[in-house]
Amino acid sequence: MNTLTITEALAAVQRAILDNEAQIESLDRAIGDGDHFINVRRGCEVLVDMSPNLQDLPPGAALHKIGMKLLGTIGGASGPLISSFFMAMGLSLEGVAEPDRRQFAIAFAGGVDAIKQRGKADVGEKTMLDVLIPVSRLLIKLTDAETPLPELCAQLKSEATHNMLATRDMIASKGRASFLGERALGHIDPGCKTCEVAISAVCDTVLQ
Secondary structure (H helix, E strand, O other): OOHHHHHHHHHHHHHHHHHOHHHHHHHHHHHOOOOHHHHHHHHHHHHHHHHHHOOOOOHHHHHHHHHHHHHOOOOOOHHHHHHHHHHHHHHHOOOOOOOOHHHHHHHHHHHHHHHHHHHOOOOOOOOOHHHHHHHHHHHHHHHHOOOOHHHHHHHHHHHHHHHHHHHHHOOOOOOHHHHHHHHHOOOOOHHHHHHHHHHHHHHHHHOO
């Protein structure tokens, strides 16, 4: 992985988020506070605009800069969480000119753990972690097994989709949806849908 791959992935995520605007907005109107998509779209636009300024940076520095930018860009509860994700990844990859697959997997796991620690949430609470944690664990497992990249990406996309859909049967205990109690049943978590879309876009990018 290099910084060019990161910027290409950012552009791909932005396109995928816009393509899924209607569904993400609908999910957020059902159980969220209604501004999730607006905040995510704003964050994507800012990152794509700043991509030219990242090109000369090593991956760790680029990811840290992304995190710092998002801290002042994305509003709501998700801003500090997503910012923490990128900054933790950047810290893990500090000084690594071109991370290999295992180094990236470890960095991704560190970013997910930063979200977990900052948000004080875990699997089963109907948050973005219901997608991110299982995908992170599977990425480590597949990387250690030296799984070929096409198969690895296919399994990650399937895992993200499976766990995103599973939030339909969960009662939220964190975030805005937690106030709805059982009324949140039957609705997919919008943050999980956003993560599923982003993971799919990144996987497609690295396969190009």
